[in-house]
Amino acid sequence: MADTALATQALPGTGGTAGTPGTAGAPGRAESRRGGSPLSWFGMPVLLAVILGGTYLWVSSLELDTIEQRTLNVEQLTRSTIEHLHLTAVSTAIVIVLAIPLGVLLSRPFARPVVPAVLGIANIGQGVPSFGLITIVILWTSLGFWPMIIGLVACSTLPILRNTMVGLEQVDRTAVKASRGMGMSPLQVLLKVELPLAFPVMIAGIRTALIINVGTAALGTFFGQGGLGFIIYNGITLNRTPVLVTGVVLVSALALLIDYLAGALGRLLAPRGL
Amino acid sequence: MTFAEYLTRNYDNLLELGLEHLNLVLISMGIALAVGLPLGIVAHRNGFLRNPILAGAGFFLTLPSLALFSIFIPVLGIGAPPAIAALSLYALLPIVSNTVTGLASVSPAVVKASQGMGMTGFQRLLRVELPLAWPVILTGIRVSTQVVIGIAAIAALVGGPGLGTEIFRGLRSQGNASAPNLVYGGTLGVIVLALLLDAAFVLIRRLTTSRGIR
Numbered sequence: 001m002a003d004t005a006l007a008t009q010a011l012p013g014t015g016g017t018a019g020t021p022g023t024a025g026a027p028g029r030a031e032s033r034r035g036g037s038p039l040s041w042f043g044m045p046v047l048l049a050v051i052l053g054g055t056y057l058w059v060s061s062l063e064l065d066t067i068e069q070r071t072l073n074v075e076q077l078t079r080s081t082i083e084h085l086h087l088t089a090v091s092t093a094i095v096i097v098l099a100i101p102l103g104v105l106l107s108r109p110f111a112r113p114v115v116p117a118v119l120g121i122a123n124i125g126q127g128v129p130s131f132g133l134i135t136i137v138i139l140w141t142s143l144g145f146w147p148m149i150i151g152l153v154a155c156s157t158l159p160i161l162r163n164t165m166v167g168l169e170q171v172d173r174t175a176v177k178a179s180r181g182m183g184m185s186p187l188q189v190l191l192k193v194e195l196p197l198a199f200p201v202m203i204a205g206i207r208t209a210l211i212i213n214v215g216t217a218a219l220g221t222f223f224g225q226g227g228l229g230f231i232i233y234n235g236i237t238l239n240r241t242p243v244l245v246t247g248v249v250l251v252s253a254l255a256l257l258i259d260y261l262a263g264a265l266g267r268l269l270a271p272r273g274l
Numbered sequence: 275m276t277f278a279e280y281l282t283r284n285y286d287n288l289l290e291l292g293l294e295h296l297n298l299v300l301i302s303m304g305i306a307l308a309v310g311l312p313l314g315i316v317a318h319r320n321g322f323l324r325n326p327i328l329a330g331a332g333f334f335l336t337l338p339s340l341a342l343f344s345i346f347i348p349v350l351g352i353g354a355p356p357a358i359a360a361l362s363l364y365a366l367l368p369i370v371s372n373t374v375t376g377l378a379s380v381s382p383a384v385v386k387a388s389q390g391m392g393m394t395g396f397q398r399l400l401r402v403e404l405p406l407a408w409p410v411i412l413t414g415i416r417v418s419t420q421v422v423i424g425i426a427a428i429a430a431l432v433g434g435p436g437l438g439t440e441i442f443r444g445l446r447s448q449g450n451a452s453a454p455n456l457v458y459g460g461t462l463g464v465i466v467l468a469l470l471l472d473a474a475f476v477l478i479r480r481l482t483t484s485r486g487i488r
Contacts, residue, residue: 126420127468129427132441132461139444139454215338222431222445232344236432241348248341259336 044260048253055249059242071234071243081250084227087145087217088210088258091152095209099157100202103164104190115165122158130155130216138223148225156212160205167201168194196271203266210262214255228254280455288440292463295436298354298426299471302361303419310366311411314373315399324374331367339364339425343432357429357436364425365418372414376407405484412482416475423468427460437463 064072106115134151141147171194179189195202220227228251235244281288310331317327334342342363346356380403388402404411430438437460444456480488 124465124469127424127465127472129424129438129441129461129464131427131431131438132457132464135441135445135457136454136461139448139457143448211336215340218338218340219428219431222442229340232340233431236344236347236352244344244348248345251341252337255336255338255341256333 041264044256048257048260051249052253055246059246062242064242067238068240068243071231071238071240072246077231077246077250080226080228080230080247081254083220083225084214084217084229084251084254087148087152087220087225087227088214091149091156091213091217092206092209094149094153095156095160095213096206098153099160099209100164100205103161104168104195106161107165107168107194119162119165122162125158130212131219134216134219134223143224145225148220148223151223152213152216155216156209159212160209163205163208164198164202167198167205170201171197199269199271200266203262203269207259207262207266210258211255214251214258218251275452275455277455277458280452280459284459288437288459288463291435291437291440291460292467295423295426295438295464295467296471298357298361298429298434298436299419299422299467302358302422302426303365303415305358305362306365306369306418306422307415309362310369311373313366314370314411315377317370318374318377328367328371328374331370334363335367339428340431343428343434347432352433354429354435356432357426357434361422361426361429365422368414368417368421369411370414372417373407373411376410376414377403379410380406406487409479409483409487412475412479416472419471419475420468423464423471427464437461437467 059072070076105111106118130151133154134148137151137154138147141150175193175197176189179193180186184192217227218229218232221229221233228247231247231250232244233247235241235247275283313327313331317324339360342360343356346359350356350359384402384406385398388398393401426434426436427438427441429436430440430442440460440463441457442460444453444458444460447453447456
């Protein structure tokens, strides 16, 4: 959790000028430390274990009525969690495959004329509520797994696209010039210099995509796609606090765990020297 | 019914929902500011507390919005209060982190000069550091506002007010000929509100930035 402190670096729009407002969703984090204190490695797993264990003990100490038992059983909770993970994983994979190459393409010199337009759309796109966007996709297609995935992808593409573009833009121009001077081809410069240097920002983008998707997937239940939102909404409509709290704790723990894993992976994979 | 017809017929309804939405956003932002600004100042002045404060604010932004909206329902009941609580927490991080960044970007020479003039710590904060950091802080507030406007649409799913209710109504009457109009109306309303508030920030920026750094 301590690594959240670096959020300021990656939060776009901190420059004070009118600039681009920051990404919606989770704070992007430009990780650069490979080591880090024990707290940054073990703080989150311990916190999650305490919260999950505490909730488990609390719920199992209650005498659940039949309505609560219908939702709060191992089978239902497992099914909802798997549905949720399925939505998150598929949508994030598509976003990564779609948005990062597109961002790289748009950062090439030949794409310069269209960049302001793309960034402009990305900024307006921020104002589009994800709930409305998914509903529109569903209305245009039908209820189902893939329409929901399209909706999730639509919600998270623009932030990741912009993250990649901004990341590549921040690469030191002198480093690029030096590599060209060393006789590297533009492709070599991209692969060996620009992408590794932009790596932290891109990892932060993937992490943001995961957080946006894991959060938006909670709306899946309103579109007939289950997920952990189902548990929460059941808790609300049936007016059963234990059900609601269990859903909230599970989905929050999942989001925090995914965020933690993505952050840890980013730190392990970061190119040395950064 | 075409979308244009829907708009002319439901104009006042959309306006009312838009005002509800705006109200939700403004109250949440007010609370987030009242909490976030002091937290940011504390985080800037106290190096020991900086990381825990920023981590805490970032923590809330990681939580799925539906979860954060719902968790306050057992305590605050259904309606606007749980939505306001959730939105205030969502708005915290950009405000806190930009306050820290803004204050840190104030030149140490200027701070030293104000100390030399005999200003107390509080005077220095109020008359030197905050005015100089204000453009950065305001950007944080603007980012927060944009985030909150979009997320506020989800309030409707858990019984809250705002433009989300129109989208939800459309979703529930799916298959009905008027359903798309409701969804478009609600979504468009949110976008228009976001653009309007963004424009308002340009004005606020001009009016509230110290003359010396404008």
